[in-house]
Amino acid sequence: MSDNKRDQDILIDFTNSLEESIGPQHGISPADFASIEQATMETHGRLQKLKESGEIGFFDLHKSDTKPFKKFASRTREKFENFVVLGIGGSALGTNAIHSALNSSFHNSLTKRKRNGYPKLLVVDNIDPDWLEELLQTVDLKKTIFNVISKSGTTAETMSQFMIVVERLKKKLKGKWKNKIVLTTDGGKGVLRELADEFNLLAFDIPNNVGGRFSVFTSVGLLPLACAGVDIDSLLKGAERMAQRCAASSIMENPAYLFGALHYLADRRKGKNISVMMPYSSKLYSVADWYRQLWAESLGKRYSLDGKECFTGQTPVKALGATDQHSQVQLYVEGPHDKITTFIEVENFSRTVTIPKLFEEKEALKYLGGKSLNQLISTEMKGTEYALTSHNRPNLTIRLPKINAHAIGQLIFMLETATAFAGGLYGINPFDQPGVEFGKQFTYAKMGREGFEKMRSELEEKTANAKRRTI
Amino acid sequence: MSDNKRDQDILIDFTNSLEESIGPQHGISPADFASIEQATMETHGRLQKLKESGEIGFFDLHKSDTKPFKKFASRTREKFENFVVLGIGGSALGTNAIHSALNSSFHNSLTKRKRNGYPKLLVVDNIDPDWLEELLQTVDLKKTIFNVISKSGTTAETMSQFMIVVERLKKKLKGKWKNKIVLTTDGGKGVLRELADEFNLLAFDIPNNVGGRFSVFTSVGLLPLACAGVDIDSLLKGAERMAQRCAASSIMENPAYLFGALHYLADRRKGKNISVMMPYSSKLYSVADWYRQLWAESLGKRYSLDGKECFTGQTPVKALGATDQHSQVQLYVEGPHDKITTFIEVENFSRTVTIPKLFEEKEALKYLGGKSLNQLISTEMKGTEYALTSHNRPNLTIRLPKINAHAIGQLIFMLETATAFAGGLYGINPFDQPGVEFGKQFTYAKMGREGFEKMRSELEEKTANAKRRTI
Numbered sequence: 005m006s007d008n009k010r011d012q013d014i015l016i017d018f019t020n021s022l023e024e025s026i027g028p029q030h031g032i033s034p035a036d037f038a039s040i041e042q043a044t045m046e047t048h049g050r051l052q053k054l055k056e057s058g059e060i061g062f063f064d065l066h067k068s069d070t071k072p073f074k075k076f077a078s079r080t081r082e083k084f085e086n087f088v089v090l091g092i093g094g095s096a097l098g099t100n101a102i103h104s105a106l107n108s109s110f111h112n113s114l115t116k117r118k119r120n121g122y123p124k125l126l127v128v129d130n131i132d133p134d135w136l137e138e139l140l141q142t143v144d145l146k147k148t149i150f151n152v153i154s155k156s157g158t159t160a161e162t163m164s165q166f167m168i169v170v171e172r173l174k175k176k177l178k179g180k181w182k183n184k185i186v187l188t189t190d191g192g193k194g195v196l197r198e199l200a201d202e203f204n205l206l207a208f209d210i211p212n213n214v215g216g217r218f219s220v221f222t223s224v225g226l227l228p229l230a231c232a233g234v235d236i237d238s239l240l241k242g243a244e245r246m247a248q249r250c251a252a253s254s255i256m257e258n259p260a261y262l263f264g265a266l267h268y269l270a271d272r273r274k275g276k277n278i279s280v281m282m283p284y285s286s287k288l289y290s291v292a293d294w295y296r297q298l299w300a301e302s303l304g305k306r307y308s309l310d311g312k313e314c315f316t317g318q319t320p321v322k323a324l325g326a327t328d329q330h331s332q333v334q335l336y337v338e339g340p341h342d343k344i345t346t347f348i349e350v351e352n353f354s355r356t357v358t359i360p361k362l363f364e365e366k367e368a369l370k371y372l373g374g375k376s377l378n379q380l381i382s383t384e385m386k387g388t389e390y391a392l393t394s395h396n397r398p399n400l401t402i403r404l405p406k407i408n409a410h411a412i413g414q415l416i417f418m419l420e421t422a423t424a425f426a427g428g429l430y431g432i433n434p435f436d437q438p439g440v441e442f443g444k445q446f447t448y449a450k451m452g453r454e455g456f457e458k459m460r461s462e463l464e465e466k467t468a469n470a471k472r473r474t475i
Numbered sequence: 476m477s478d479n480k481r482d483q484d485i486l487i488d489f490t491n492s493l494e495e496s497i498g499p500q501h502g503i504s505p506a507d508f509a510s511i512e513q514a515t516m517e518t519h520g521r522l523q524k525l526k527e528s529g530e531i532g533f534f535d536l537h538k539s540d541t542k543p544f545k546k547f548a549s550r551t552r553e554k555f556e557n558f559v560v561l562g563i564g565g566s567a568l569g570t571n572a573i574h575s576a577l578n579s580s581f582h583n584s585l586t587k588r589k590r591n592g593y594p595k596l597l598v599v600d601n602i603d604p605d606w607l608e609e610l611l612q613t614v615d616l617k618k619t620i621f622n623v624i625s626k627s628g629t630t631a632e633t634m635s636q637f638m639i640v641v642e643r644l645k646k647k648l649k650g651k652w653k654n655k656i657v658l659t660t661d662g663g664k665g666v667l668r669e670l671a672d673e674f675n676l677l678a679f680d681i682p683n684n685v686g687g688r689f690s691v692f693t694s695v696g697l698l699p700l701a702c703a704g705v706d707i708d709s710l711l712k713g714a715e716r717m718a719q720r721c722a723a724s725s726i727m728e729n730p731a732y733l734f735g736a737l738h739y740l741a742d743r744r745k746g747k748n749i750s751v752m753m754p755y756s757s758k759l760y761s762v763a764d765w766y767r768q769l770w771a772e773s774l775g776k777r778y779s780l781d782g783k784e785c786f787t788g789q790t791p792v793k794a795l796g797a798t799d800q801h802s803q804v805q806l807y808v809e810g811p812h813d814k815i816t817t818f819i820e821v822e823n824f825s826r827t828v829t830i831p832k833l834f835e836e837k838e839a840l841k842y843l844g845g846k847s848l849n850q851l852i853s854t855e856m857k858g859t860e861y862a863l864t865s866h867n868r869p870n871l872t873i874r875l876p877k878i879n880a881h882a883i884g885q886l887i888f889m890l891e892t893a894t895a896f897a898g899g900l901y902g903i904n905p906f907d908q909p910g911v912e913f914g915k916q917f918t919y920a921k922m923g924r925e926g927f928e929k930m931r932s933e934l935e936e937k938t939a940n941a942k943r944r945t946i
Binding site for chain 2 (some may be wrong): 015016017018019022059069092093094096097108109110112113114122130131132133134135137138139141142157158159161163164167169170171195196198199216230234245248257258259262277278284285286287296297301303304305306315316319321324326327329330331332333334335336338339340342343353354355356357358359360362363365367368369370371372373375376378379380381383384386387388390391407437438439440442443444445446447448450451452453454455463467470472473474475
């Protein structure tokens with residue numbers, strides 16, 4: 005491999021999560037690492053099998069054919085002013101994360117020319133009636149394409165949005181509403197697939213061996229991202245590069261395994277039930293939001309693979325540097341010893357913004373003049389890192405050479421693999437989400453879906469006599 | 476008091492945090508409440524004293540004179556296209572929270588007419604060079620007023636932004652740059668006060684008995700909010716109404732004390748070191764962000780009032796309903812028993828959005844047709860509440876009759892008082908933030924501020940030989 009390629013690699017600095025930096029009570033020791041050698045080997049083997057058998061598909065998504073997405077993007081580019089995603093959870097978070105990282109944070113406020121002709125991107129991931137109505141009022145339906153994303157076609161939130169949007173389109177455009185809808189769903193089954201066939205709607209497939217929170221490198225993310233002007237090929241090249249690095253079976257050679265192991269050990273051996281992700285970059289804040297779903301939904305489990313109650317799962321927390329130094333860092337430095345913190349550092353921002361020499365007679369401002377915001381944010385990160393470390397709080401840093409599609413591709417793939425690996429250490433299934441089933445059924449029952457009548461009456465009985473305590 | 480007034484009261488339903496709902500292992504019992512009776516009385520007395528002596532000022536901010544802010548707002552209304560806050564932490568979060576709650580979520584995308592003539596509002600609370608440059612490029616400096624907010628005038632992030640903006644204004648407008656700047660700072664001292672005097676800049680005072688995170692009802696929040704068209708009088712009336720309710724000394728009569736007590740007991744007696752705030756409303760998500768600072772920075776403390784190490788502080792987490800049902804709820808329902816969750820419910824949204832009857836032959840969609848998003852989001856909240864409760868996870872609901880300034884005023888004041896009260900129960904000082912001092916000094920030293928030369932060389936010595944572990 006060329007040095008140039010290595011130059012583009014993201015890197016994990018884990019010095020400050022180790023015993024040698026923060027002492028034996030809170031730092032990970034060689035013995036801790038040794039204690040999971042067996043589990044690491046087993047997990048590695050299991051993941052290899054899941055990959056090779058094709059049971060779990062996210063490992064190979066860097067091989068996705070991007071042509072259909074780019075072709076669609078080039079068709080929509082000049083034609084539409086707005087690209088609106090109707091989707092929630094895994095159908096929304098990855099797109100948001102990568103779009104925020106790689107496009108202007110004020111993309112939707114730019115002129116079409118400054119957007120290089122690409123449409124505005126809106127991700128509609130809630131059903132708050134006020135918010136949704138406010139949103140719809142900002143877009144001209146005639147100039148908008150709606151991408152409806154649901155693998156099963158039963159997601160109540162997305163389906164409701166879809167029905168509302170179709171009705172409005174019909175009112176405005178009559179039969180032409182169909183040109184404003186593109187579906188992303190299961191290739192063979194489900195309501196959206198049926199509707200695609202019946203109404204001859206354009207539809208993209210979601211591979212059925214990829215779950216929602218691991219799906220950003222499928223049509224789920226690649227279609228909207230291509231349409232918003234993201235270089236999806238570089239994204240996948242980054243993922244591919246990380247996949248090479250993640251082929252290693254040893255924790256000390258595999259960045260994903262290292263990330264997973266540090267978090268597992270911090271949780272299980274050192275009592276850190278909270279995983280903070282704190283990018284020192286406004287543009288990467290949504291990556292932390294995407295990570296929240298990945299980590300929480302994959303690892304938050306009641307039962308282990310052998311059927312025993314285990315109640316696993318760190319709570320992921322997103323924080324933003326430098327902003328949250330004025331909000332969260334007091335707690336992180338002085339509060340309970342219950343966290344492991346991951347900084348995301350950007351080595352080279354796209355721009356250098358210089359602080360001018362002004363008001364030089366003021367001692368409290370003088371030192372800033374002539375420096376850059378780049379220096380300031382970098383220094384502040386080092387300051388927080390130093391403060392945490394000297395208070396024996398484990399922390400690590402993921403360093404990106406710069407924010408580009410290649411680096412983001414690496415980062416996403418690394419965190420996905422880390423999550424799958426951590427699932428193995430915890431001994432749970434990181435690919436299911438049994439705990440949200442009940443909420444869905446509750447909604448079906450209460451909203452009157454056929455087949456849920458019995459549950460409905462049971463629920464009504466239970467809640468009828470509940471005495472509420474209010475003030 | 477009239478019934479009408481009570482109708483506008485926000486309400487706490489704490490049924491599901493009690494032993495009678497979720498059992499003795501995780502629920503709060505009468506004995507738990509009894510165990511803090513003495514501490515409640517003492518804390519109540521102490522808070523009364525802090526209020527009456529004027530040492531702590533946030534209790535009485537509903538008496539603030541709003542005229543100067545409204546006058547300024549009416550002057551800027553037609554004149555400016557953008558109102559930009561330069562501020563961080565307490566100078567940003569309250570304004571963001573209330574603006575997001577009460578104005579359109581797409582305020583900045585609306586035409587001036589649809590904004591009722593009020594300017595766009597941008598809150599600049601980070602120093603990421605890429606993000607800041609992108610932001611500045613979206614505003615026409617000639618049509619923009621910058622509100623620089625820092626009590627001390629030494630906040631490195633805000634001062635850097637200020638210097639950058641002043642230089643650009645000077646380049647564009649020469650001597651007229653002064654008309655585009657309004658300062659919000661200490662009434663008597665600090666660099667910004669000096670600059671206000673020297674350059675004859677317009678400046679508003681921050682009362683010196685109010686700390687940053689309790690300051691949204693001072694000029695810090697009221698000025699930008701008035702300028703963005705928020706009814707700041709109703710906001711303060713809401714705060715006043717809640718202040719009346721919070722005069723009670725008993726937990727069962729004082730909503731703030733109840734909130735504080737439930738969280739303290741959940742943490743200290745039941746091991747819930749995480750406080751989730753989950754509004755079922757996109758427009759209230761930023762309130763949870765404001766709460767994050769309030770709760771974390773106030774209660775995250777290493778030392779108690781008697782000087783002993785205590786390491787207190789729940790970690791506040793923001794979550795969004797219904798969105799995060801597809802991200803966090805799996806963990807909240809099945810993961811470790813380490814959380815207490817506060818839902819924020821909106822009884823009446825401003826609008827009813829009906830889901831049309833469409834595709835009625837599809838069983839998976841039929842049940843949605845004819846219902847409303849309002850029903851759907853309300854049902855989903857009840858579903859999550861039910862799921863948490865049946866898994867013995869403590870939760871409570873703050874219910875707002877509707878989202879308006881009066882209700883938000885109540886909510887903010889309630890949470891502030893709850894935080895001050897919880898500080899009493901923990902036995903710490905909720906009004907300081909000693910743990911962030913070090914980070915500031917680190918930045919001064921590394922950036923070369925005068926007087927920090929010794930610290931600088933010490934730090935360089937320490938870090939020079941540090942061996943880094945990277946992969």
